[in-house]
């Protein structure tokens with residue numbers, strides 16, 4: 001009798017295990033086994049998203065010329081900020097320069113290395129002089145940075161221009177906001 005009971009129990013347990021195994025396999029194929037049509041649809045969607053991202057980067061986001069207009073403008077603002085001894089203004093403009101250059105790095109990845117090199121070689125010393133509130137140190141770092149701007153312009157080319165040496169940066173003569181910013185106020 002006892003043996004019979006044990007046998008029955010063993011049969012039930014084995015049957016349950018088989019059932020669980022069947023269910024598990026069934027679930028695996030439903031979740032993991034997407035149909036070919038599903039995969040096809042997803043793959044087309046991925047291609048479309050990639051194309052959109054590419055359009056965004058190359059056609060919609062600001063290109064390097066636009067980035068450079070802001071880059072140069074902020075460099076001028078930093079200069080006039082330093083002239084007025086408004087070091088927070090200078091610090092802010094350099095921070096914004098770093099941010100806009102990132103846009104250039106992302107949208108124009110071929111220029112990323114040159115931009116990053118410029119940042120560490122020229123913006124870091126400008127930041128240091130700013131933190132030290134040292135006008136002489138700032139002016140010297142600023143002059144070096146101008147050389148750095150021009151160095152990259154000379155070395156850069158594209159399909160139309162063999163060099164951008166014709167874009168020559170110099171010490172700003174006129175405050176870029178036309179007096180809108182009162183640099184002396186802190």
Ligand code: HEC
Nearest residue numbers: 064065068069072075111114115118149152156164167169
């Ligand atoms: C990656 C190297 C590189 C560095 C570093 C660089 N530039 Fe440029 N700059 C360029 C290129 C390339 C162009 C041309 C933009 C284009 O291809 O549309 C340009 C264009 C410009 C322009 C012309 C924008 C216009 O459309 O009128 C200005 C102004 C400018 N840069 C300022 C600066 C200043 C200021 C610095 C330094 C603080 C600087 N650039 C650093 C590569 C660089």
